[in-house]
Structures are given as C-alpha cells and as structure tokens.
Amino acid sequence: MSTSSPTISVLMPAYNAEKYLATAVESILNQTYSDFEFIIIDDGSTDASGQIIQNYAKKDPRIVAVQNKQNRGICQALNKGLEIASGQYIARMDTDDWSYSHRLEQQLNFIESHPEVVICGASIEICDESLNTLNKRKYPLTDEETRKKIFRINPFAHPATFYKTELAKKVGGYNPQLRDVEDYDFYFRLGQLGQFANLPQTVLKLRTHPNSISNKKISRQAWLNLYVRLKAMAEYDFKTSWQDKAFLLANTLGLVLIPPNLKFRLFNFLRRSYH
Numbered sequence: 408m409s410t411s412s413p414t415i416s417v418l419m420p421a422y423n424a425e426k427y428l429a430t431a432v433e434s435i436l437n438q439t440y441s442d443f444e445f446i447i448i449d450d451g452s453t454d455a456s457g458q459i460i461q462n463y464a465k466k467d468p469r470i471v472a473v474q475n476k477q478n479r480g481i482c483q484a485l486n487k488g489l490e491i492a493s494g495q496y497i498a499r500m501d502t503d504d505w506s507y508s509h510r511l512e513q514q515l516n517f518i519e520s521h522p523e524v525v526i527c528g529a530s531i532e533i534c535d536e537s538l539n540t541l542n543k544r545k546y547p548l549t550d551e552e553t554r555k556k557i558f559r560i561n562p563f564a565h566p567a568t569f570y571k572t573e574l575a576k577k578v579g580g581y582n583p584q585l586r587d588v589e590d591y592d593f594y595f596r597l598g599q600l601g602q603f604a605n606l607p608q609t610v611l612k613l614r615t616h617p618n619s620i621s622n623k624k625i626s627r628q629a630w631l632n633l634y635v636r637l638k639a640m641a642e643y644d645f646k647t648s649w650q651d652k653a654f655l656l657a658n659t660l661g662l663v664l665i666p667p668n669l670k671f672r673l674f675n676f677l678r679r680s681y682h
Contacts, residue, residue, distance in 0.1 A: 413469075415443035415511055416494030416572060420484035424502035425455040427614065430538075432463050432470075434505045440512040443498070446471045446488045451478035456502075482583040489580045492572050501566040503614040505538055510610040514569035517606055524550075525601030526570040526594065528563035529610040538612050550602035557594070558636050558651040562603065565590040567611040574600050588631040595639040633658055 464472040578596040581589040639645040
C-alpha cells in the first residue's frame with residue numbers, strides 16, 4: 408500500500424461469513440475508484456472466514472486484515488475499524504452484500520461536491536440468497552426529507568452508507584449498548600454536525616435469508632428504536648413535528664398492546680410503505 412493515506416476506508420466486519428465473503432470482497436476490489444483501503448475485521452470467526460481474508464490480503468495490498476481472537480460483536484468490530492481507518496471517508500460494507508462497481512466513485516463525487524453533507528446513503532436492491540432482485544428500496548434524498556422521516560423510519564441502508572471519518576470519530580462511533588439499532592443512533596448523532604443525503608442511484612444488493620429476522624429480534628429492535636428516538640429528542644435536540652409525536656405515542660402503545668407476531672407483520676408492511 409502507498410505510504411500516503413487513501414481517500415476512502417471501506418469498513419467491513421466479518422463473523423462466520425465464509426459462504427458469501429468472497430463475493431462481497433470481490434465487489435469492492437473491482438470498484439471503478441481504486442484509492443481506498445479495505446479494512447476487514449474478522450470478529451472471532453470459527454469457520455474459514457479468517458483464512459479467506461488472509462488469502463485476499465496476500466494478493467491485494469489495499470486490504471487491511473484485522474483479527475479479533477474472540478467475537479466482540481458488530482459495534483466493537485466497527486469501532487475498531489473506525490479507529491484505525493486512515494481514509495477521509497468511510498464506506499460501510501457487509502459480508503452478505505454486493506456493491507455495484509460504480510458505488511465508491513458515485514458516493515465520493517457526491518459528498519465532495521456537497522461539503523455540507525456528513526453522511527450519504529443510496530438506493531439498494533433487496534435480494535434473495537442468490538442475489539436475485541426481489542424489490543428496490545429507495546430512501547429520502549434531501550436533508551429536509553430525511554429529517555421529516557427520521558423519527559418514523561431508519562432513513563439509510565447501513566451497508567450502503569458513506570460518511571466522513573473525522574466526524575464519525577468525533578461523535579464516538581457506534582454505541583455497543585445499542586446493538587441491532589447502533590446505526591440508527593449513529594445517524595442522529597452525525598446529523599447534529601451536518602446534513603443528510605441519499606443518492607437516487609442503486610449502489611448495493613442487500614442479501615436476505617429466509618427467517619433471518621425473528622419475532623424476538625423485531626420486538627427488541629422496536630423497543631430500542633423507541634429509546635433512540637426519545638434520546639434524540641432529549642439529548643440531541645432533534646426537532647419533532649406533531650405527526651412525529653403522534654407516531655411516537657402510537658408506537659409506545661403498540662409495543663405494549665400488539666402481540667409479537669403482528670408486530671413482525673406490521674414491521675414488514677411499514678418498511679415497504681415508507682420506501
């Protein structure tokens with residue numbers, strides 16, 4: 408790797424990801440924009456993930472292979488990668504997913520031409536296990552649109568986000584106490600320092616698995632999402648409309664009164680309607 412710092416640090420945690428890891432890695436190595444370091448954190452995997460990462464690192468000097476002896480969880484892995492990142496920008500990536508070759512170039516061009524933007528997402532394709540597209544998911548494009556919706560939906564696809572390294576470190580990275588909604592809380596904190604944006608272009612295929620989201624996890628996420636929203640109002644000074652307040656009240660009542668299986672169906676329905 409060159410002694411000068413790269414422009415982008417691609418950050419990808421990996422845990423027992425041997426099945427899809429090579430596909431994810433290749434999609435980054437084949438980007439049209441090449442001035443990046445690729446930080447891959449093997450978070451205590453017990454399968455062949457570590458060896459796959461090491462094999463790629465031997466072939467491509469842009470790969471920075473990091474190994475945790477024990478599994479510490481996604482937040483700790485992301486924070487470790489963020490700590491060592493030397494790029495001006497972070498591009499998130501997950502081991503299940505696949506980035507289009509123009510992704511880094513498009514997001515870099517956008518954020519450099521919009522210096523007020525601190526985090527930039529994009530549209531994604533929701534895919535099956537074989538990366539066949541099931542549907543497309545779009546997100547609010549402007550800062551104004553995003554702030555209108557942020558109390559009701561998570562306004563970014565986390566593995567498609569692209570943000571400023573210095574500011575991510577300034578807000579303290581990801582909160583390990585908020586596992587499963589760590590990205591949502593992170594966006595609120597970043598949003599205190601600048602503007603939000605999403606590209607209309609599709610930059611990533613997000614792989615889904617049958618029964619990958621359990622009722623139990625949906626219920627936990629719902630409570631944590633409510634906590635993050637209330638925290639944003641009380642501590643981060645985010646402004647809320649009367650519609651937001653009505654949604655938060657309905658959300659609270661729903662968490663108490665609605666059975667878990669119905670919550671799971673409602674979650675999927677609302678996700679589709681807002682996007």
